[in-house]
Every structure is written in structure tokens, then in C-alpha cells.
Amino acid sequence: GNSVTQMEGPVTLSEEAFLTINCTYTATGYPSLFWYVQYPGEGLQLLLKATKADDKGSNKGFEATYRKETTSFHLEKGSVQVSDSAVYFCALSDNAGNMLTFGGGTRLMVKP
Amino acid sequence: ETGVTQTPRHLVMGMTNKKSLKCEQHLGHNAMYWYKQSAKKPLELMFVYNFKEQTENNSVPSRFSPECPNSSHLFLHLHTLQPEDSALYLCASSQGTDPYNEQFFGPGTRLTVL
Numbered sequence: 673g674n675s676v677t678q679m680e681g682p683v684t685l686s687e688e689a690f691l692t693i694n695c696t697y698t699a700t701g702y703p704s705l706f707w708y709v710q711y712p713g714e715g716l717q718l719l720l721k722a723t724k725a726d727d728k729g730s731n732k733g734f735e736a737t738y739r740k741e742t743t744s745f746h747l748e749k750g751s752v753q754v755s756d757s758a759v760y761f762c763a764l765s766d767n768a769g770n771m772l773t774f775g776g777g778t779r780l781m782v783k784p
Numbered sequence: 785e786t787g788v789t790q791t792p793r794h795l796v797m798g799m800t801n802k803k804s805l806k807c808e809q810h811l812g813h814n815a816m817y818w819y820k821q822s823a824k825k826p827l828e829l830m831f832v833y834n835f836k837e838q839t840e841n842n843s844v845p846s847r848f849s850p851e852c853p854n855s856s857h858l859f860l861h862l863h864t865l866q867p868e869d870s871a872l873y874l875c876a877s878s879q880g881t882d883p884y885n886e887q888f889f890g891p892g893t894r895l896t897v898l
Contacts, residue, residue, distance in 0.1 A: 676826070715788065715875075716876075716889040718886045723884065771840060771881075772887065774827040777826070777827075
């Protein structure tokens, strides 16, 4: 079956630090990959996505590249802000029409 | 109201109570979902409705009973729950159930079962 593995948090960084949150996956075929973000007290929001190998998704300074050879979709941001503090979820959907499979989430805490 | 709304935001209930969670989407979508978010566990899909028809039931116990009277409203009826059912219950909607379509989530109902 499909699965998504994320690094466990919390990840604590100072403002303007570089961020990497690792995500690896197991899936049949060629899945689409997503990062969702959940701010405190809110539901999940789509942050970025990539639908095929070597695609790079980007939004709000965040980037992630679909790496088929390493089955990874690591999230990066060059300079984090306090407002980026949230829980980040990596997810995939396969091409068999199956629903989204989520990772366990990684909490990011950014200190001023 | 815009987006996806959920009521109540917080609910405390005993194991013998019967309660319902409500979700409403104002996006014109035709697919709606219930998810369960427990501490330190991946988000679990519970039910999917497409054009009011249930298309997915992810082996959810019968003490959870969904209802979708129309494409804008989704309910989750709860009865004789267990303490391990305490979690954040999230509703989402999308335009069709194609996984490539973005799902829009509500803020969730924080459920505590005593």
C-alpha cells in the first residue's frame, strides 16, 4: 500500500534560518505529491504540489522537488519567519484514483 | 460565510451520549470528506461523498454514521463512542474526487470522549 514518512518534530529554528523537512514515500506507479500546512486552530491548506518526476512545487518561499530516484519530496525554505510556525504534512495520491495518503506531520516552531 | 465551516468547534461527550458534527462548504464543490486527526498519528480518511453518494468508507466503526443530505452539507453522527475516539475531526471538500484536485479543509471539531 501507499505510505508517507516524515521526519518527526518538533523542528525548532530561529528566524531567518534555513528549513528542510524530509519526506519520503512508497507508492505504486507515479504518484502526485503534496505539502499541506496547518496553522494553529485552522484546517489544512495546500501549500504546494508536484505531479511528475523532477517537477518543483513552490509557494510563499517554500519549495519541494519531486525526486523519483530517491522517492522523496523534501520541503525547503531559505529563510523562515515566525509566521511559518505550523504543522506541515506531506501527502501523496497515486494514479489509481486512490485518496490522499498523509504523513504524520512535522511541527515547525520558529523563534524570533 | 466562506470556505468550509464546522460546528461545533469543541465537543465534550460521555460514552452514552449521541451527538452530531456538522460541516458546510460554500465553494460549490461536489465532494466532501471526513478525516480523523489523532495525536502523533497520520491523518486518517474516514468517509468520502461524491454528489451525495458515499464512495469510500475506510473501515470506520459503526458508532460513526455519516450523512450527506446535499453537496453542501455533511454530518457525522456519533453514538456510544470510546475514549480513544477523542481526536480532531476535519471536514474537507473538493471539486470532484480526483486526488489531483485540491481539498479545502475546515478548522475541525475537537472531540473529547469521557
